Amino acid sequence: MQTLSDAQRSFFETSVSTYQQDLAGDTSAQAYLTSRGISPQVAATYRLGVVRRPLAGHEARTGRLVIPYLTPAGPVNFSFRCLKNHDCKTEGCPKYLPIDGMERNLYNVAALKADSPFLCIAEGELDALTLSMCGLPAVGIPGVKHWKKWWTRCLDDFDVIYAFGDGDEAGGKMANFLAREVKARPINMPRGADVNDVYREQGAEGLRALID
Ligand SMILES: [Zn+2]
Known part of the structure; x- marks a missing residue:
């Protein structure tokens, strides 16, 4: 695993704070989050932001x-x-777009410490965030091809892991991969839908119903 220097950590913290402030003044980015069912409170908890005043090296990320x-x-x-x-x-x-030159991480590692008998795995950060805000602790992975072997060990302690792939062929492949790799139970997603789609159409209840 890569470790960050103090300077990098401090730069990352400054970046997050700056882009959170940028989001506070950006109604179109706020509207996007609202359209995904992500409230300002949830956005603040997960420290979401938008790049309006890019820090060094982030110029090509402006508007994201x-x-x-x-x-x-x-x-x-x-x-x-x-x-x-x-x-x-x-x-x-x-x-x-990731940060150039950085290894990929598990998203939302706080879920690993959640007081829960189960853990969910989603493909992509916003789907993991959506599950977690609905009371279903979830980590996000950046896709099967970026899976790191040591993530398997991070997930060892959970008796039950649910794999929320998208309701398409790639999502099915991810769920099958996680079934082999971490003994996850594949969730049967509605055809063509991802976690956030289910949330917007059926709310948290709709997501909970998928694991019952
Ligand atoms: Zn685009």
Whole structure:
């Protein structure tokens, strides 16, 4: 695992604070979060932001949603999500951009310490955030191809792990991978839907019903 220097940690903290302030003044980014069912309180808890005043090295991330990877020792990584009103795939636009040169981390490691008999795994940060805000503690992974072997050990203590892949072929592959790797139980997602879709259509109850 990579360790961060004090200077990096301090730079990450400054970045998160700055982009949180940028979000406070950005009604279009706020509207995006509202459209995903993410309240200002939840955005504050997860310290979401938007890049309006890019810090050094983040210039090419301007306009993107900032999703920090928070740990008890502060933010250790970020993901920058496109907020443009377009289909990123057809535009050839990377929907998520990591920090250049950084290894990928598990998102929302706080869920590993949650007082819960089970843990959920989602693909992508916002789906993990959505589950967690609904009382279903979840970590996010950046996709099967970025899986790190040591994550398996982080998840050893949980008797029950639920894999929330999207309701498509890639989501099914992820759930099968997690079934092998961490003995996760694949959740049967509605066709074509992701966690956030289910939440917006059916609320927290709809997500809970999927694991019952
Ligand atoms: Zn895009």
